[in-house]
């Protein structure tokens with residue numbers, strides 16, 4: 001689906017590479033910054049991007065985990081640098097941007113992957129306004145501040161691509177995810193609009209709306225146990241989005257959910273309400 005939406009130039013470049021049997025990736029020799037590179041989808045993406053020949057800038061809070069990923073990349077002949085940063089701290093993000101630009105010049109590709117998911121019903125959220133604040137801080141304000149910091153240099157060099165790791169829930173509007181999905185939807189919408197403004201400067205955005213991936217994030221929800229794609233499968237889709245630069249990468253189920261929301265919104269409400277009743281709040285959401 002996403003491929004159908006790839007920019008014509010990116011599709012033509014991919015076709016040309018296949019035609020001349022050139023296995024090379026457009027990421028080779030480029031600088032790619034991946035947030036949330038200390039685990040899960042971000043770690044797998046960092047490793048895959050390094051294998052494609054890019055210099056990877058690893059960002060997350062835990063320095064020892066970033067160092068582990070950096071060493072793994074360098075031991076296999078890749079290039080990487082670690083930048084520990086709490087993306088919810090605005091000053092820290094500004095410092096990160098200054099450090100990265102000074103050391104590497106313009107970043108060619110940015111993967112806004114760091115995130116926090118909360119699956120909790122409204123009932124349990126009643127006295128937890130911080131659920132809304134925390135998800136906005138890491139899923140929206142952090143990536144917007146980082147992207148805004150890196151955009152001017154991308155625009156000046158006439159090239160840049162930003163991939164946002166989002167959720168199919170932005171299309172589905174799944175119950176119990178109101179805090180999480182509102183913050184992901186904010187980034188989805190912001191990027192879509194930003195991309196229209198930067199299009200003329202060669203800077204583009206992709207919104208990937210993933211379904212379930214087996215990571216530390218999905219683990220606390222008992223209903224998800226053992227389900228979903230592997231981090232490596234998800235990373236392969238991120239790499240493809242970096243290479244092809246489609247506007248969105250969706251799942252068929254996400255597209256069906258979005259269509260149902262448009263064509264029959266009350267039917268959609270009824271179906272989701274019935275479905276949701278089958279899956280109560282997890283023990284983690286209840287604080288057990």
Ligand SMILES: NC(=O)c1ccc[n+]([C@@H]2O[C@H](COP(=O)([O-])OP(=O)(O)OC[C@H]3O[C@@H](n4cnc5c(N)ncnc54)[C@H](OP(=O)(O)O)[C@@H]3O)[C@@H](O)[C@H]2O)c1
Nearest residue numbers: 036038039040041060061062086087114115212213215217
């Ligand atoms: N797993 C799924 O089913 C699924 C589905 C759709 C979308 N997603 C999205 O995929 C992305 C990656 O999640 P994942 O599943 O790979 O989970 P994960 O393994 O828990 O990874 C989350 C990453 O975000 C980083 N992070 C969290 N808060 C941060 C902060 N304040 N500053 C900097 N980095 C921070 C974490 O690193 P530190 O703890 O070291 O900071 C970690 O590297 C998220 O945006 C998530 O919403 C996941």
